[in-house]
Amino acid sequence: MRTRATRVGFLIGILIVGNAPGIAAGQAKPLPGYRCMMLNLSEQQSMDPSKRVPVRAAPSMSAPRVGWAGAVVVVREPVTSVNGFVQMLFPDGRQVWIASDMLRPYHSLADPNAKCIPEILPNDRIGFGSHG
């Protein structure tokens, strides 16, 4: 009897826990209104530890530097340049600005069919994937 009850509990566990809403917590969320671009760097530059592309707090060369950009950049859509700068989302969610001549359309050298769709990762970082 105890064995039967255990088996029933096992099945209930699969049915209930397997459909619990907590599972969705591990999935990325889409980020509408943004698109991927990439840094306008050569392969060698992209792997160079000393090569950094600055991002700024405002669309101006005199604006404070906030940090550095990653190889893939999430920019607001439609992409518009303000004073030579494009607004982008930092991985921590801040709105920052990057020089437009440092960007080019997303295109993977190693996989021309690769997709890049901005999303909010389960750890709350602004990131990207192929599903959106």
Next chain:
Amino acid sequence: MNWWLVAFPCAKEVGEVSFRRRRPGLVALVTAAAPGCFAPELCISALGQVPQTLNGPPVQVQPYVSEPGVPMITIAPGTLNTFPIGDGSGTGGDGAGTGGDGSDGDGTGAGTTSNSEALTTMLGTTWGATAVANAQALGLNPSALAATCVIESGCQNLSGSGAQGVFQMYSAAFQEGIQTALSIDPSLASQIVSGDAGRMDPVTESIAAAGYQLQAVDALQNAGIANPTVLDTRGFYNFGPANGVALATADPSETMAAAMPNVSAATLAKNGVTPGETVGQWQASIRGKVGNAANQTVLGV
């Protein structure tokens, strides 16, 4: 199979798990199906639990009547655990197959510092304890430093024409790392073997490696990656700052080729990345080498 990962935190929430019984997986799952998890919000709250690190002994019962024959034992409060044991990366330990697999993202950016298999390996060397002390002096999680030596050399002092030592550092990176470390803690200079020969001295190179790891953390934080993990810094080391940030913000299902669009297939192959390999698979390969240190934050203690 996600329900396995959900089941065990819930089981812990119920607080009545008998993991050591004859059929641990079954018992754990049945327990998960019992009261706590019938209410989904309780499951969610259980998942939201944050691992806590015990610093010092727990609150002690202060007996006011001594038991005959039992000596009085006094535990001084505030004695810190040297290596707090914790589990911030979703490891199992119940025999039922839980644990991060690279696609469910359990510790991405929110990991903890704790003991690890990598730390055990490093502490098994003659210089390991000193390296741990130095890492702590620099504010580095010792497990993160240990993960580097495990992945680079298995913590063996290897010589070569290029990279050398237990951390397999090149000369330029070694010198940069030493400078960074000494700028934070000048007292470490007394332990350093001067010149390039220091690369073959494990304690000296551990200081350099710790400094270099701090540089990686600084670069990633300046790119908006708060609390970088060991996995995040591996991307930085292998592919540079810009690609390291991209890897740290890529969905695990994204391919390595898609996550680093500036990098050619030939360069990916040179770095051991196979065509079609996903970021999650690459992360899993690192986890396979360094174990539960992979998801731990680099800064800590």
